Amino acid sequence: MSKNKEEIKDEKVTEEAVKENISEEADEMLDDAAEAAADESANTDAEEAKDTSSENADSEEKFKSKKADPRDAMIEELSDKVKRQMAEFDNFRKRTEKEKSQMFEMGASDIIKKLLPIVDNFDRGFKTIPEEERNSAFAQGMDMVYKQMLKMLEESGVKPIEAVGVEFNPDLHNAVMHVEDDSVGDNTVVEEFEKGYTYRDTVIRHSMVKVAN
Secondary structure, three states: OOOOHHHHHHHHHHHHHHHHHHHHHHHHHHHHHHHHHHHHHHHHHHHHHHHHHHHHHHHHHHHHHHHHHHHHHHHHHHHHHHHHHHHHHHHHHHHHHHHHHHHHHHHHHHHHHHHHHHHHHHHHHHHHOOHHHOOOHHHHHHHHHHHHHHHHHHHOOEEEOOOOOOEOOOOOEEEEEEEOOOOOOOOEEEEEEEOOEEEOOEEEEOEEEEEEO
């Protein structure tokens, strides 16, 4: 059964309406996609703007920091200079104290060396006093002065070197004679001619001795 003209006309109208509806829906979808893309682009631009703003803030902060650097650098330079000067002064003080100590010890050593012959003369003087006169006022006075001098030397760090009966030590003793003596051990000091002394563990005069071979 064939369609009449009215039915065909209605079908064409309906088909066009469907196409038009589909076209409108497609346009709406395109509009939505375009709007979503625009929103995403706007968000991206906002993020980039935020990052740019943050970078600008950092740059500004760095610029401010750079502007303050000369003052900080000057403070640091002055602090370093003060520290170096303090270290140099401390080294100078230590060096000066050491030099003063060495000068003092050298001066004291020279004075002690000049006093030792006086001590030797006291020793020799006592050996010449007869036994019966050693209790006299003169002998006792000499003994008191002699003991006072020895005490002063001892308090100053001066000590006599042990010699007789000990093994010969070239660092402490000066052998001026050798003797054959079987009663003592080999290389033993048997007699002391001049007493030796040390000052603060440094020999200021060697003992002059006789050594057995």
